[in-house]
Amino acid sequence: MSVPTPWVRCFRRRPAASTILLCFPHAGGAASAYRDWPAHLPADVELWAVQYPGREDRIAEPLIDTMAELVDAVVKAVEPALDRPVVVFGHSMGASVAHEFTLRLRPGVARRLVVSARPGPADQRPRADLVHLRDEAGVRAELDLLGGGGAAAMADPQLRDLLLPMIGNDFALIERYRPGPAVLGVDVLAHVGADDPSMPPESADSWAAATTGSFTRHTHPGGHFYLADRLADVIATLGGSTPEVNHMSEAFTVEGLREAVAEVLGVSPDPDANLFELGLDSMRMMMLSVRWQAHGVEVPFADLAEQPTLSAWSKLLTAG
Structure with a gap:
């Protein structure tokens, strides 16, 4: 059955796969956080990543700030395709x-459920200082x-300007949410x-x-984003195997970057073409940048903007 849109992204189709791995992003995150996971999965697992509205290619759609409304929409869109x-x-x-x-x-x-x-x-208690009520400096402090x-x-x-409304929305959603008594x-x-x-760590035991x-x-x-360094360990508990390819090496070659940029810009640029143009x-x-952060690699936007070509980015990201 085809993948439901616009709620799901499938970055590598595997029609013969026996299992779907359905992934939900963190607050402020998007489906692209899981773009590189398929390289770590066996051939009989197809990854679907949920795309919340109000981000990436759904940036023009209204954000959803309550758990019930968000889950209702995902269930309606995704469950029939499973x-x-x-x-x-x-x-x-x-x-x-x-x-x-x-649960639904x-x-x-x-x-x-992972x-x-x-x-x-039982340990999801309201915090005293709600992030979604803070000013910009307070939100940035939490992200730090x-x-x-x-x-x-x-x-x-x-x-x-793009991220603040999304991050504030998601913090409001999760800080207002209270789990019910239903049991899986x-x-x-x-x-x-x-x-x-x-x-x-022990607060996870109430699951x-x-x-x-x-x-x-x-x-x-x-820390909170341990996944950047421990992805292979997590994948192994899901039934994963040795990566099909050295995905980090491929991702930061000129050809790997051309593929990523082509998906985002809709054109396949030459190595020395100015990407802003x-x-x-x-x-x-x-x-x-979300794709590179999945490898634990971060390069300042200013450095990338100063040298906006695939050739230069390949060097910067490989060094990063």
Whole structure:
């Protein structure tokens, strides 16, 4: 069955795959956060990434700021297309969206729920200082604390104008959300960073009470965005295998960058062509940078803007 749009992105089609890995992004995140995951998955797993409205290619659509409305929309769009068993994954805010989505699925569709960087339901307590009520400086302070590249993107004025409404919306959604008493009937795996400033690792253990299935916690070195360095370890718990290719090496070659830029700009540029003259702007720069951050690589936007060619970017990103 075809992938539902506009709610899902499938970056590598695998029609013969026996399992779908359905991934939900973190607050302020987008489907492109999972663009590089298929290279780490076995051939019988097809990855679908949920694209929330109000970001990337859905930037013109209204944001959704309540969990119930968001989950209702995802279930309506995605569940009818799930023609194979599903492993549901979510990181941070995405873990709670994935949880609520899995509760709503018809019995037998979900094989397991995998949650990342999110306390269990019983430990999801309201914080005293709500991020979505802070001023810009307060939001940036939270992003600095969590890491993951969000603070660096906010340093660019044009990107900041694009990101602030999205980030504020998502923090409002997750900070107002309260889990209900419903219990899952599938196995739950929890992945956490040992030094995550937003939660102690043991607060993930209350996911055990949220299901009648088994529960396992995996604690990794790193903070809230430990995934940048521990992706292979997480994939292995999902049934993953050795990567099909050295995806980082390929991603930062001129040809790898040409493929990524072509998807975003709609043209396939020459290595020394000025990308700004071909339509590159701050929003599209952000869409590209999310892919590089998935490899744990960050290069200042100012450096990229000073040398806006594939040849120069390949050198900068490889060095990064």
